[in-house]
Amino acid sequence: MDFVNLGAHCSVKTCRQQDFLPFECEQCRQKFCKKHRTQRDHSCPYPPRENYVIKCPMCDMGITLYPNIDPNVIWDRHFTSGYCVKKQGIKCPVTNCKTFLTEINSCICNSCSQRICLSHRYYDQHQCKNNSKKDKSSCILF
Known part of the structure; x- marks a missing residue:
């Protein structure tokens, strides 16, 4: 060859x-x-180009900021482009928990059938309606 x-x-x-x-x-x-x-x-x-990348708080996409262009113009262009879509999903039902539930980071409680994040998977860490079970790990992973 x-x-x-x-x-x-x-x-x-x-x-x-x-x-x-x-x-x-x-x-x-x-x-x-x-x-x-x-x-x-x-x-x-x-x-050399001095570009900075910031993370969009709406869609978690990286936005490149250029030194000679106003950041507000870049943000407006990104926001109206159609690519900026709000994060899908629901939040964990536990008060003050800000975790968006996905297949990877959530489970379903065996006792109350609520979908909750892994941080609150034990029945005593979420508002479990049926906490009579003494089994602390009352969660089914996907």
Whole structure:
């Protein structure tokens, strides 16, 4: 087999190493080997981008903030994009518990048939209507 056409050569003139999975610089769009993949290592002529990512409180999606764009504009664009969908699910019925119930973090109580989070799975930790059972682990996992 001939591997000459696979991957790319490092764009650094003194290196030119062939790399089968080269890295592409986001700024100058040239291909580099692992040793020269960062902007500092290949002396990129463009200034480094200073992006910050925040987590959307509505949908838990990452939002990239760019230094030259107003964060409010970026937030509005994300919020109205259609991708920002409020987290689905119900909260644990225990007072002051803010856990959203999913298949992974919830169970159904054997005594009262309530769906509760794993933190409150014992009958004495949630408002169990039928706590006559002495079995503390009265929960069915999915």
